[in-house]
Amino acid sequence: MSDKSKMFLKDLKNEFSLNTHQAHEMIHNFHKEMEMGLAGEKSSLKMLPSFICPPKGTEKGIFLAIDLGGTNLRVLAVKLLGDGVIETVGVSRFAISNEVMTGTNDMFFDFIVGCIKTFFDENHITQNKYSLGFTFSFPVIQSSIDRGVLISWTKGFSVSGVEGRDVVGLLNHALIRNKMESIHISAILNDTVGTLAAGSYMDPLCHMGVILGTGTNACYSEKIKNIKKLDNLICSDEMIINMEWGGFDRLERNIYDETVDKNSQNPGEQRLEKMVSGMYLGEIAKTVIIHMIENGYILSRGLQSMFEEPYNLTTEQLSHLSSGVDIFKKSGIHIAEKDREIIREIACIVSKRSARIAATAIAAVVQWIDPHLHNHHHIAIDGSLFEKYSGYKENMQSMLEEIFGDLAKKITLKLTHDGSGIGAAVVSAIEAHKRS
Numbered sequence: 001m002s003d004k005s006k007m008f009l010k011d012l013k014n015e016f017s018l019n020t021h022q023a024h025e026m027i028h029n030f031h032k033e034m035e036m037g038l039a040g041e042k043s044s045l046k047m048l049p050s051f052i053c054p055p056k057g058t059e060k061g062i063f064l065a066i067d068l069g070g071t072n073l074r075v076l077a078v079k080l081l082g083d084g085v086i087e088t089v090g091v092s093r094f095a096i097s098n099e100v101m102t103g104t105n106d107m108f109f110d111f112i113v114g115c116i117k118t119f120f121d122e123n124h125i126t127q128n129k130y131s132l133g134f135t136f137s138f139p140v141i142q143s144s145i146d147r148g149v150l151i152s153w154t155k156g157f158s159v160s161g162v163e164g165r166d167v168v169g170l171l172n173h174a175l176i177r178n179k180m181e182s183i184h185i186s187a188i189l190n191d192t193v194g195t196l197a198a199g200s201y202m203d204p205l206c207h208m209g210v211i212l213g214t215g216t217n218a219c220y221s222e223k224i225k226n227i228k229k230l231d232n233l234i235c236s237d238e239m240i241i242n243m244e245w246g247g248f249d250r251l252e253r254n255i256y257d258e259t260v261d262k263n264s265q266n267p268g269e270q271r272l273e274k275m276v277s278g279m280y281l282g283e284i285a286k287t288v289i290i291h292m293i294e295n296g297y298i299l300s301r302g303l304q305s306m307f308e309e310p311y312n313l314t315t316e317q318l319s320h321l322s323s324g325v326d327i328f329k330k331s332g333i334h335i336a337e338k339d340r341e342i343i344r345e346i347a348c349i350v351s352k353r354s355a356r357i358a359a360t361a362i363a364a365v366v367q368w369i370d371p372h373l374h375n376h377h378h379i380a381i382d383g384s385l386f387e388k389y390s391g392y393k394e395n396m397q398s399m400l401e402e403i404f405g406d407l408a409k410k411i412t413l414k415l416t417h418d419g420s421g422i423g424a425a426v427v428s429a430i431e432a433h434k435r436s
C-alpha cells in the first residue's frame with residue numbers, strides 16, 4: 001500500500017472513530033432525549049409506549065406469529081410450556097419482493113395472508129382458532145395493544161395507502177377477504193419488543209431488546225411512573241417502551257454519512273440507523289471506495305462500474321470482505337492485492353464504528369435503568385448484522401469495557417435468534433392470560 005493510501009486510511013479511521021470521551025457524551029445526550037421522549041416533548045427518540053407488560057414466564061399454550069422485518073416475512077407457531085421454555089412448532093420464511101414492498105395495500109396484506117396459508121400447508125396445520133401476534137417493524141403509534149397506526153415507511157418500503165392507518169385493521173380485512181377470520185390478531189408489536197418479550201420469557205435478567213439487522217432499534221422495560229406522557233390508567237408497574245433509537249440525531253456525521261443520507265429515501269431521518277444498520281453499512285463503505293477511486297487511491301479497473309447501482313454493495317458482502325474473502329473474483333473482476341487490502345480496511349472501519357455506536361447506545365439504556373450497575377443485565381439481540389458479521393460482537397464488547405471498565409462484565413449480549421417472531425407469540429400469550 002502506498003504511503004498516500006496509508007495516510008488516507010489513517011484520516012478515515014479518525015473520521016469514523018467514536019472514542020471513549022465521545023461515547024460518554026453520547027450517553028449523556030441519549031439520556032436527555034430519552035427523558036424528553038418519555039415526557040412527550042420533541043425528541044429524536046420517540047419512546048413509544050407498547051402497551052405490553054413484560055411476560056412472567058408462566059404463560060402457556062400454542063400461538064401464531066408473523067414477523068415482518070425488512071427483508072423476510074416469517075410465519076411461526078410456537079408452544080409455550082409455562083416454565084420459561086419455548087418450543088418452536090414450525091417456521092416458514094418468505095422473501096418479500098420489490099413489487100410487494102412498493103405496491104398497493106391490498107397486494108401487500110393479501111401477500112401476508114397467502115404466507116400464513118402456505119405455512120399451514122407446509123406444517124400440516126389444519127385451520128383452527130388461533131391467536132396471532134403481529135410483529136411489524138416500522139414506526140407505529142399505538143393507542144392499545146391491538147391498534148397501531150403506521151407513522152411512515154422505512155427500510156425501502158413504500159406500500160401505498162398504509163401510512164396514517166391502523167395496520168391491524170388492514171390485516172384483519174385481508175384475513176376476512178381470504179376467509180381466514182378464525183385467526184384473531186391479539187397484538188401488534190415492534191420486532192424489538194418481540195425480541196425483549198422472547199428474551200425475558202426465557203430469562204428473568206433480560207430487560208432490554210435490541211435489533212441489529214436491516215434496521216436497528218431497541219426497547220426496554222420502563223416503570224409506569226417514568227412514562228410521563230402516558231395519561232391513561234394502566235394497571236401494571238412496568239411497560240415496554242419502543243425507543244425507535246434509529247432516529248437519534250445527536251451524533252457527529254462525516255461527509256460519507258451525509259452523502260448516503262442525502263441520496264436516501266428519507267433524508268435527514270433515521271440518522272443513527274444510517275450509521276449502524278445492515279441496510280446502510282455497505283452503502284457507506286461503497287461511498288468511501290468510490291471517493292478513493294476518484295482520487296486515485298484505488299486503481300483496479302472495473303470496480304467503479306460494479307458499484308454504479310445504489311445499494312449494490314451489501315452488508316453481507318462487506319462482512320465477507322472484512323474476513324478477507326475476495327468477493328469480486330466471482331464477477332470476474334481482478335483486484336490488485338493492495339487495493340483489496342484497502343477495501344478490507346474500509347469494511348473493518350465502517351463496521352467497527354457501527355458496533356461501537358450500538359454498544360454505546362446499549363450502555364446508555366443500561367445506565368438509565370441501573371445507574372451504578374448494581375445488577376446483571378442480559379441484552380436480547382436479534383438480527384443478522386449482530387449474528388453474522390465477523391468481529392461485530394467483539395467490537396461491541398470492547399466498547400462496553402471502555403465505558404464501564406470491569407463492570408462491563410455485568411452486561412451480557414445474548415443472541416436471541418428469531419426472537420422478534422417468537423416474542424410475538426409470547427405477547428399473544430400474555431394477552432390470552434389476561435383475558436382468562
Ligand code: ADP
Pocket residue numbers: 068069070071072212213214215277278279314315316319382383384385388389390
Ligand atoms: P430483518 O432485518 O429483515 O429482520 P435480518 O435480521 O436477517 O433480517 O437482517 C438482514 C440484514 O442483515 C441484511 O439486510 C444485511 O444487511 C445483514 N446481513 C445479512 N447477512 C449478513 C452477513 N452474513 N453478515 C453481516 N450482515 C449480514
Ligand code: MG
Pocket residue numbers: 069070191213382383420
Ligand atoms: Mg428481524
